[in-house]
Amino acid sequence: MGHRSAEQEVCPACGGPGRDRNYRIESFDLFRCKLCRTEYLVQSPDREPVESTYWDGYKFELYATDLVQANYEDRYEQILSRVQTDFGPLDSVLDIGCGIGNFIDWAARSGMRAIGADVDAGAVESARERGLTAYHVDDLASEIEDGSVDLLTLWDVIEHVHDPRGLLQRSLRYLRPGGIVVMETPDVEFPARPFVIGVRKIAEPIRWSDMLYYADHQVYFSGRGLSTLMARCGLDVVDQQGMRSPTAKMANVVEHWAATGTGAGKLGPALYKPVDRAMRAVGMTNKLIMVGQLPE
Numbered sequence: 001m002g003h004r005s006a007e008q009e010v011c012p013a014c015g016g017p018g019r020d021r022n023y024r025i026e027s028f029d030l031f032r033c034k035l036c037r038t039e040y041l042v043q044s045p046d047r048e049p050v051e052s053t054y055w056d057g058y059k060f061e062l063y064a065t066d067l068v069q070a071n072y073e074d075r076y077e078q079i080l081s082r083v084q085t086d087f088g089p090l091d092s093v094l095d096i097g098c099g100i101g102n103f104i105d106w107a108a109r110s111g112m113r114a115i116g117a118d119v120d121a122g123a124v125e126s127a128r129e130r131g132l133t134a135y136h137v138d139d140l141a142s143e144i145e146d147g148s149v150d151l152l153t154l155w156d157v158i159e160h161v162h163d164p165r166g167l168l169q170r171s172l173r174y175l176r177p178g179g180i181v182v183m184e185t186p187d188v189e190f191p192a193r194p195f196v197i198g199v200r201k202i203a204e205p206i207r208w209s210d211m212l213y214y215a216d217h218q219v220y221f222s223g224r225g226l227s228t229l230m231a232r233c234g235l236d237v238v239d240q241q242g243m244r245s246p247t248a249k250m251a252n253v254v255e256h257w258a259a260t261g262t263g264a265g266k267l268g269p270a271l272y273k274p275v276d277r278a279m280r281a282v283g284m285t286n287k288l289i290m291v292g293q294l295p296e
Helices: 057-064 066-087 102-109 121-129 137-143 164-172 192-202 223-232 247-260 267-282
Strands: 018-025 028-033 039-043 092-096 113-118 133-136 149-155 175-186 236-243 287-293
Touching: 018 039, 018 192, 057 066, 057 121, 057 247, 066 102, 066 175, 066 236, 066 247, 066 287, 092 102, 092 164, 102 113, 113 121, 113 137, 121 133, 133 137, 149 164, 164 175, 164 223, 175 223, 223 236, 223 287, 247 267
Parallel strands: 092 113, 092 149, 113 133, 149 175
Antiparallel strands: 018 028, 028 039, 175 287, 236 287
């Protein structure tokens, strides 16, 4: 195996040194930061690079489902009502990674000036067809003034990029001084993660780990790692909480795995239901919600 550069081994969250976990995800090796325990993918030198695409046809259908949208709207209301209680009314929002526009649709109906941005042209077009304001991320600089929005949101986005610090820094230009950032991302400290990796290492044909680790997710943040990333970008971290993945979304996902032989395959529905019940019973969460504020 070829030598990896020191740059590749630096944690994308806190900048600390990484350690190879001896676990592969497609063409990547999984590393864990020795300082903040964030995990991240490093291209394996002996494998061909692969380019993953999040917005396939299935995802368009998934997020257009009425029950999935309702689950997410409950989530938005819970998180944003807490933010506005602490920081006052927020009149405008830029949603990075807006997809087909579910959040900006909810925000607009809630009285906010809502703008979305995405790297996928099909997702942007789908949002526009709903009458929403959405742009490709490459066009944002010509469409939005710097320092013009009260709220910046990244719902399940920051884990998809190799350089999360760069993405966050580029996005912050549009936030006014004193503005708020809300990010949601999978929590690497979810207890099922070491278990499913252990199962796969012991019994390779059993790939339950595919439910939690896959190439579309480049970085798996710990709370410490994400808060450090935000601080490195000049944000004051003002709140952190945990949440569960929306039930309607996950039920749909595991059924898709069973039908297509992806993820955990036919075991998906059987595994998810007892895990979901157990998480509800003990209050276990698998998502990080982090809130930061740009200094005045």
